[in-house]
Amino acid sequence: MSFLRACGIEExxxxxxxxxxxxxxPISVVRTQGEVFAINDICSHANVSLSEGEVxxxxxxxxxxxxxxxxxxxxxxxxPATRPVPVYPVKIEGDDVLVSLSQES
Ligand code: FES
Numbered sequence: 238m239s240f241l242r243a244c245g246i247e248e249x250x251x252x253x254x255x256x257x258x259x260x261x262x263p264i265s266v267v268r269t270q271g272e273v274f275a276i277n278d279i280c281s282h283a284n285v286s287l288s289e290g291e292v293x294x295x296x297x298x299x300x301x302x303x304x305x306x307x308x309x310x311x312x313x314x315x316x317p318a319t320r321p322v323p324v325y326p327v328k329i330e331g332d333d334v335l336v337s338l339s340q341e342s
Pocket of ligand 1: 281284317318
């Protein structure tokens, strides 16, 4: 599995998503509850950037219609979204946050 550098760990504020692009794929990188997660930045309901939403209880909420996606699995907790958003493996090396575009789910 190959990993790409997404950002530096110091660029991530707790519960504040950061949008990056890796190989043309928009990704929201989120630091929360002592962990870092990477989730595709596009809501599965419509073409809306999830990184503009809020993070709470290890979920990122789509600001447009309010579906929240689990940062561990990408699954929506409620309507209107019904399909999961891809999530990606993350590893921290030194001060770097690395993401693999191989999907976990
Ligand atoms: S666009 Fe995200 S829930 Fe509708």
